[in-house]
Amino acid sequence: LLGAGVYLDYVNNDARLVIENIKEADELGGLMASHVKVVGVLHDDNGRINGVKAKDLLTDEEFEIKAKMVINTTGPWVTKTLGLDDKNGEGEVIRPTKGVHLVVDSSRLRVPQPTYFDSGIGDGRMIFVVPRENKTYFGTTDTDYTGDYKHPRVEQADVDYLLKAINNRYPEADITINDIEASWAGLRPLLSGNGSSDYNGGGSNTGKVSDESFENLIKTAVAYSKDEASRGEVEKSISSLKTASAEKTLSPSQVSRGSSLKVGDDGLITLSGGKITDYRKMAAGAMELIRKLFKELFNKDVREVDSKKLQVSGGHFDPTNVDETMKFYQKIAMDKGMPAADAADLANRFGSNTSRVISYADDVEAAPGLTLADTLSLHYSVNEEMTLNLVDFLLRRTNYVLFHKDELMMKKDAFVDEMARIMEWNEEEKVAAAKQLDETIAESSLAYLK
Ligand SMILES: Cc1cc2nc3c(=O)[nH]c(=O)nc-3n(C[C@H](O)[C@H](O)[C@H](O)COP(=O)(O)OP(=O)(O)OC[C@H]3O[C@@H](n4cnc5c(N)ncnc54)[C@H](O)[C@@H]3O)c2cc1C
Known part of the structure; x- marks a missing residue:
């Protein structure tokens, strides 16, 4: 052994990062909607985008949302969403x-x-x-x-x-x-036609061109030297070489992890590509553009928020003192009679919102078959995290389906009962929710391949 390297990265709970951002946006005055899909776009008389047509996926009800500015951040769906807008012009092509x-x-x-x-x-x-x-x-x-x-x-x-x-x-x-x-x-949501490597490897983009276009270039160059081809024809061969290098020879791991921010002909903004790691940087760039457009188009000043300092929901504490803060919130939960492990789990999941979660104990007791921590998490999550079904809670708000399958199999029915009680589901709705959960667990555990 001649040497070694240390690769620095971090582990992140992506679903919780998203929900805590959404909760913070709600705190700051935004209006949030879950399980609502954009099905069309609206334009004013001048052809400028001024809202979207949306559909509530739980009731199938369709309605309009009016807005001065519309931004498309639908990740892998960016190209499909642009397809709803016939006045946008040339769009972004995603290669998922x-x-x-x-x-x-x-x-x-x-x-x-x-x-x-x-x-x-x-x-x-x-x-x-x-x-x-x-x-x-x-x-x-x-x-x-x-x-x-x-x-x-x-x-x-x-x-x-x-x-x-x-x-x-x-x-x-x-x-x-x-x-x-x-x-x-x-x-x-990778951007097509853009080469680079990333942590997944795939090597650097060596600029290799396909054999076909290489031979075509040489043939045209030889013809040019004999006055049998024009300069324009040589230039065309060179520019089609570039296309071959960017598109055809890239393996999926070589397609760019970079991001793109564009304004379409009708004013629809599209922010696409990128990575979780870059999300604040991407958002800050988009907000800078939106502030500029508000000034130019509507003479409106929009307050700038420093994304570097903005703490998301649950993260309102001194970031240099995480361990002590977690111990503090764990103790608050233990004071309500929770075992140390459950209390630590709550503190880690909810951070500075832990006291709010615990406050539900004033009205709620541990549900049959569930711990007090499970019960309070579920009540908090339905009331304050837009949890609308059991998969929302057990897959996206907590990690039960992915990292606690054994425990989940024992508590599954108890979760169905308590959720049905909170949501006032009738028997049919309860059976449908239990079925959706069973299908999710079966799929995640690869039952169809075993
Ligand atoms: C296996 C894997 C590993 C990864 N590892 C890393 C990593 O280590 N580090 C890193 O930084 N990044 C990583 N990434 C990349 C990262 O996850 C993505 O870049 C990021 O999640 C993209 O976020 P997004 O908001 O653009 O898209 P998404 O998270 O896909 O969100 C798009 C949203 O738009 C919604 N939507 C779509 N159409 C509509 C519509 N018509 N109406 C309303 N809503 C709609 C969708 O429901 C979805 O919620 C990884 C990705 C994968 C798949």
Whole structure:
């Protein structure tokens, strides 16, 4: 061994990051809507965008939302959303790729800390193995995706690829599909026609061109030297070379993780591409543009918020003193009679909102089959986090489906009963909610491949 390197990254709960941003925006005066889909765009008499047509996916009711400024931030759906707007002009082209993660019990694959290595498959990609909440998860894959955007699924080929990479590095673990307790698949909103590499590897964009266009260029250049081709024809061969280098020769892992901000012909703003890591930077750029447009178009001054200093909901404390703050909130929960582990879990999930969550104990007792922490989380989440169904709560507001499947199987019916009580569901609605949850668990645990 001649040396070693340390790769610095961080672990992030993406669903909680999104909901805490939404809650902060609500606190600051925004109007939030969940399970509402944009189905059309509205224009004024001059053809400028002035709102959207929206549909409530729970009731199928359609309604209009009027706005001076409309921004399209629909990630992988950006191109589809632009397709709703016939006055936008040339749009952004997204090339979505699918990424998969698989979860096993930590007893099957124990790593002391997040670990990052070459896939060993000769594709130049890297794989992460991450310990989390008594489980270990690993991934990811990076493959072009053209299927149903709403429902990317883990396929056998994804499992084969990841198990091959893992068992290559940890042969003694000998992980099989039966060890996989949970999984998830997501789509990356990558910008097409833009090359770069990132943490997933894939090598740098070497600028390689296809054999076909290389030969075409040489042929045209030779013809030019004999006065048999014009300068314009040579230039055309050179510019089509560029296209070949940017589009056709890129593997999914080489497509840019960069972002793009554009204003269409009718004023629709589109912010696309990027990564979670860049979200504040992307948002700050978009807000700068929006402030400029408000001034130019409506002579309106919009207050600037410093994104670097803005704390999201649950994060209103001294960021240099996280450990002490978590202990403080854990103690508040323990004072209500919660075991230390449940109290620590609440403090970690809700941060400075923990006292608000705990305040529900004034009116609510532990529901049959659930802990007090579960019950208070559920009540808080329905009332203050727009939880509308059990999948919202058990997959996106908490990690039950992904990292506590064993515990969830014991508490599932109790969650259905308590949610039905809070939402005043009738028997039919309750059965439908339980079915939706069962299907989510079955899919996440790859029942269809086992
Ligand atoms: C496997 C995987 C690993 C990744 N790893 C990392 C990483 O390590 N670090 C990192 O920084 N980034 C990572 N990313 C990238 C990151 O997750 C994405 O870049 C980021 O989530 C994109 O956010 P977004 O808001 O643009 O899109 P999304 O999160 O996809 O949000 C788009 C939203 O628009 C909604 N929408 C679509 N159409 C409509 C409509 N008509 N009306 C209303 N709403 C609509 C969708 O429901 C969705 O909620 C990873 C992605 C994947 C898939």
